[in-house]
Amino acid sequence: MMSDQELDARLAAAVGVRDEALPSLPESFLDLLRNESSEDLPRTLEGLFRDEPASVVAARQLAEDARSGRRASFRARRRTLVRLGAGVLALAAAWVVAIAVASSDRPAAPGGRTELPSGTVPGAIDLVAAEVVTFPLTVEAPPPGVRPMFSRWGGVPLFGDQPLVHAADYTSDSGDRVLVVLYPEDPRGMDDVGLGDQPSGTVPVGAAEAEVLRGDGSIDLLWERPDGLWVAVSGEGAYSSTSALLPVAASIVDRPQSLDLQFGLAPAGWKVGGYEESRSIDLVSATQPDELLRLSLWAFGGDEALDGALEGLTFADGPEPVTIQGGAGRMALGDGGDGSCACWYVVGQLPGADRLFLLLGSDGLSREQMLAMAEQVTFTP
Known part of the structure; x- marks a missing residue:
């Protein structure tokens, strides 16, 4: 897995990509992902996109997902995507951070701006102290020297009918991996789970009896909790045996x-819609479920990075230099042109962390509210 520093550099390099600069996605691409064998997929993709970087292909598909109201979710196993290379995922993630405020069905006003619903007045939404965003479980004997990457998706209209799922991914630089996933039901009845298909008996995990499922170079322990939730613990590399995985489970x-990244203030009535590997958090409105407030970690700091974070986007006015948490920041209201969202963009620098954050919010929020929320953003790695 690529280091945080390498990922940050790739995220920064992806800023400013505009949709018209991307080549069309070949129609056969998704069919290949679904149908090609895992061994042949990289070679086939190399031939298909000989003149197109894989990052461009992934970015276009994720952008299309965002504009159509879909969400590219973290997959519990992600075997196919991981084989495409960490660089593809890093650059695609940068694209989603830049434009993935879910598009609503509200009519567009002249000039590309989004028309607010009747009765919505900018600035009328109250801000309240935000609830701490957490991952519900702790692994007390995790793989040594590996920080977990937390994710949550499903359970809100933004994800359609996907159930609420939490995942903690412990992957070392050498490829050893433990993945802990909490499901609301037996995951063997769900799509895109990727558990092993070779039942190999059962083993005790505390008071529970876990089924052992083996796959290609991996092992899974699956059991139901007393509260009806299900836990799957998967191991690869050094953790692909029952004896190695069982103490972790x-x-x-x-x-x-608690996640490293946190809101301090949030709109009243909004709740967590999901988070992606401790790098971004989405809040969604209870009354307008297609409206999204996204807080994401960005690249390292400096004036050049501040300006670069909004490069290539079109705005109704700005970007405007602002002061956020005692340092330089940028703020602008997008005009909805070039496929970007008609929303607020706020870029600030986290004190003492040399990291930027990007806050995207509905234009139903006021300028002052966006700045107030930016002032309360925290990051404690």
């Missing part, structure tokens, strides 16, 4: 862990 306790 047995150490799981119901103790929430």
